[in-house]
Amino acid sequence: MTGTSPLPVYLDHAATTPVDAAVTAAMVECLESPFGFANPSSSHIAGRQSAAAIEHARVQVAGLLNAEPHEIVFTSGATESNNLAILGAARQRASRGRHLVTMTTEHKAVTECFEALEREGFEVTWLNPEMSGLLDPDRLEAVLRDDTQLLSVMHVNNETGIVQDIGSIGAICRARGILYHCDAAQSAGKLEIDLKVLPVDLMSLTAHKFHGPQGIGALYVADRPGSHPAPLIYGGPQERRIRPGTQAVHQIIGFGVAAELAAARREADTEKFRVLRERLWQGIGDLPDLWRNGAEEHTFPGILNVSAGGVDGESLMLGLEPLCVASGAACNSQSGESSYVLRAMGRSDALAQSAIRFSLGRGTRNGEIDRAIERYRWAVQHLRALAPARAATANRA
Amino acid sequence: MADPYSKRVRAYFVNPVHAGNLRKSYSRVVSATADDRQGNTIELAAGIDDDTLQELRFRAIACPHLIAAAEHFCERFEGRTTTSLLEFDPWDTVRELQVPLGKTGRILLLEDAIQLLRRKSGEPEQQRADE
Numbered sequence: 001m002t003g004t005s006p007l008p009v010y011l012d013h014a015a016t017t018p019v020d021a022a023v024t025a026a027m028v029e030c031l032e033s034p035f036g037f038a039n040p041s042s043s044h045i046a047g048r049q050s051a052a053a054i055e056h057a058r059v060q061v062a063g064l065l066n067a068e069p070h071e072i073v074f075t076s077g078a079t080e081s082n083n084l085a086i087l088g089a090a091r092q093r094a095s096r097g098r099h100l101v102t103m104t105t106e107h108k109a110v111t112e113c114f115e116a117l118e119r120e121g122f123e124v125t126w127l128n129p130e131m132s133g134l135l136d137p138d139r140l141e142a143v144l145r146d147d148t149q150l151l152s153v154m155h156v157n158n159e160t161g162i163v164q165d166i167g168s169i170g171a172i173c174r175a176r177g178i179l180y181h182c183d184a185a186q187s188a189g190k191l192e193i194d195l196k197v198l199p200v201d202l203m204s205l206t207a208h209k210f211h212g213p214q215g216i217g218a219l220y221v222a223d224r225p226g227s228h229p230a231p232l233i234y235g236g237p238q239e240r241r242i243r244p245g246t247q248a249v250h251q252i253i254g255f256g257v258a259a260e261l262a263a264a265r266r267e268a269d270t271e272k273f274r275v276l277r278e279r280l281w282q283g284i285g286d287l288p289d290l291w292r293n294g295a296e297e298h299t300f301p302g303i304l305n306v307s308a309g310g311v312d313g314e315s316l317m318l319g320l321e322p323l324c325v326a327s328g329a330a331c332n333s334q335s336g337e338s339s340y341v342l343r344a345m346g347r348s349d350a351l352a353q354s355a356i357r358f359s360l361g362r363g364t365r366n367g368e369i370d371r372a373i374e375r376y377r378w379a380v381q382h383l384r385a386l387a388p389a390r391a392a393t394a395n396r397a
Numbered sequence: 398m399a400d401p402y403s404k405r406v407r408a409y410f411v412n413p414v415h416a417g418n419l420r421k422s423y424s425r426v427v428s429a430t431a432d433d434r435q436g437n438t439i440e441l442a443a444g445i446d447d448d449t450l451q452e453l454r455f456r457a458i459a460c461p462h463l464i465a466a467a468e469h470f471c472e473r474f475e476g477r478t479t480t481s482l483l484e485f486d487p488w489d490t491v492r493e494l495q496v497p498l499g500k501t502g503r504i505l506l507l508e509d510a511i512q513l514l515r516r517k518s519g520e521p522e523q524q525r526a527d528e
Contacts, residue, residue: 312436314460318402318410350436386416386464388430388440388456 006322009368009375013209014158014186014303014359015326019254020211026257027213030250040247041238050249057256064259065203066194067220073239074252077217078185079109081204082152084219084243085181086113088229089150089202090122093179097147101125103135103154104344110152110183131346133162133294141172150179155193156186159328159341159357160294161303163191170199179227185209185217189262190269190302195220201227207251211362212258216251219243265362273301273360276369280304280358283373287380291351293342304358307342311383313353319379320356323372328355403495406465413464415471419444419454429513431506439467441510445518448479463503466490470507482515 010018030036030053038046040054058069075081090100102114104126114124125143130136135153144151151173156163166182173180181202184193188203189210195203201224206217221227221242229242236244262269281304284290289309299305305328308316313329328339338352347355358372402410419426423444432438437459444452453471457464469490474481487508491501 310458312458312460315410315464318407318461353436383458386413386456387458388438 008322008324009371010324011358011360011364011368011372012324012326013361013364014161014357016208016214017211017361018363019208019213020258020261020362022261023212023254023257027250027254030253036249038249040249041236053249054247054252057252057259060256061205061218061259064189064193064263065205065220066196068223070240071195071220071223073219073221073242074247074255075217075219075239075243076215077208078107078183078204078206080243081206081217081219082107082109082181082183083113084229084232085202085204086110086150086152087117088232088242089179089181089227090117092228092230093149093226094122097145097149098122099125099145099148100150100152101127101140101143101148102152103127103129105129105133105157105341106152106154107158107183107185110154114152128344129162132298133157133160133341133345134298135164135169137165137168137172140169144172144176144178148176148178150181152181152183154183154186155188156184156191156300156303157294157341158186159326159339159355160305160345161186161299161301161359162294163187163298163300166200167198170201173201174199177226186300186303189259190266190300192266195222202229207255207258210258210262213251213254216248216255218255269362270301272362272364276360276364276366277301277304277358279366279369280372283369284376284380287377290380291347293345293347293355302360305342305355306358307347307351307355308380309351309354310387311354311380313338313355315383316354316356316379319382320375323375325372326357326359328357329353401497401500402461405469406461406494406496409465409468409494410461413455413468415454415468415475416456416464417454418442419452421452423451425518427514427517429510429517431509431513433503433506437463437503437506439463439506439510441467441470441514443479443514443518445479450474450477450479450481459506460500460503462494462496462500463507465494466496466504466507469494470511479515479518482511482518485511 035046038050040050058072062069062072118124153169155166170180179201182200183204185206188205201222203220208214231242238244291307293305313327317327338349342352423446425445428442430440440456442454443450453475455467487504
């Protein structure tokens with residue numbers, strides 16, 4: 001920390017990613033074209049051009065998931081997609097049953113939907129993960145009932161990067177006629193997703209997690225009987241009446257380009273993440289009392305989440321500047337609590353507080369990882385040098 | 398979002414010269430610890446000769462504001478009499494370090510530790526004139 005502000009080192013790609021230049025170019029081209037503003041619902045020639053651009057993007061997004069274009073419903077992002085899927089599906093199927101299942105480690109955009117449904121009179125079973133962060137399929141099967149209508153379990157956890165076996169989870173649901181919704185905000189565009197194979201009925205994704213623009217996402221709605229959620233808003237025929245309202249053409253075009261780029265670069269990106277994450281872990285893993293949250297074999301290679309005993313999370317974040325990373329500390333959450341995901345995995349409150357999530361991106365370089373290593377080591381050692389010996393010991397899990 | 402840390406907080410956080418153990422021996426050494434449910438812990442130590450706080454040191458697992466407040470306290474009170482501990486006012490620290498309102502509770506933790514240090518150093522409890 002010097003008098004001048006050093007350049008940030010951005011390792012928070014699980015929060016959002018920079019927009020790819022090709023995406024920006026496509027969006028600007030739309031905005032600057034003489035009739036790029038036209039309403040895609042209008043029947044005149046300019047409107048039809050906008051509609052065609054949207055349908056082209058729909059093909060691109062569907063291609064990312066190996067889905068059919070008509071199974072893609074554009075939304076404003078993963079939060080809206082999760083709301084539409086969960087609230088919409090639960091209400092649509094309420095006459096068949098009112099029991100729903102999810103996990104305690106889901107994103108707030110999922111858990112708060114279920115909390116809202118509980119207030120509406122639905123019964124929700126909340127499953128905790130194993131210590132590994134994974135869902136035990138036997139525990140899932142044990143809680144399913146004849147009146148269970150919906151399960152929501154995410155693909156890649158946004159804090160830890162833990163990858164759930166959505167194929168097995170979906171198969172359990174499909175065998176019982178239960179809808180399976182998967183929040184794929186962290187995996188779409190990063191891991192291979194083949195919805196011709198995976199038994200998933202509803203899947204949420206968002207463009208800005210893979211170098212697309214913010215404010216645009218999609219809900220995949222399988223072309224199967226009973227998959228359609230009830231709409232949350234009304235007002236037009238757009239998006240098969242599941243999500244009415246004038247579509248944001250330039251946003252959707254950007255989403256399509258980002259999806260195509262992600263599909264083309266996924267394997268190379270994943271391999272790069274693997275190498276960079278290993279470099280990062282090798283650089284800090286020898287620090288004493290360091291806890292890796294999520295085993296290497298179960299986590300998406302773009303995320304490394306570590307806790308350090310004997311340090312305060314907020315102070316760690318300040319000590320890490322100019323790194324841009326995410327923290328499990330209470331000060332970092334609007335709820336005022338430390339990471340509920342890590343606590344559900346059995347971590348102590350102190351370790352959850354000290355958790356740091358490094359998330360890598362397509363543009364991350366070796367030099368940035370080396371700066372992250374240097375800052376993390378300095379910050380942990382600095383804070384431990386301040387800590388009372390008694391408290392440092394008590395802080396351990 | 399505004400920077401929650403003032404320049405002084407940042408400077409104390411990076412270079413807390415009073416962090417650690419007492420470096421010399423004294424006729425009296427007293428220490429005091431305070432902690433809270435959020436996991437913040439602050440430990441103060443004073444080396445006293447002739448009722449003077451010859452050396453003050455702290456250790457902490459705490460947020461940056463509390464670390465800075467502890468350093469600020471040690472800097473201000475080192476070399477003063479044990480009686481002067483009565484003059485510690487957490488709101489002076491809040492003002493001087495520009496601690497956000499939501500964080501003032503953390504500074505009260507330091508006040509707890511200082512009160513305990515004062516009791517252990519033999520000063521009687523006294524009511525402040527304005528209480």
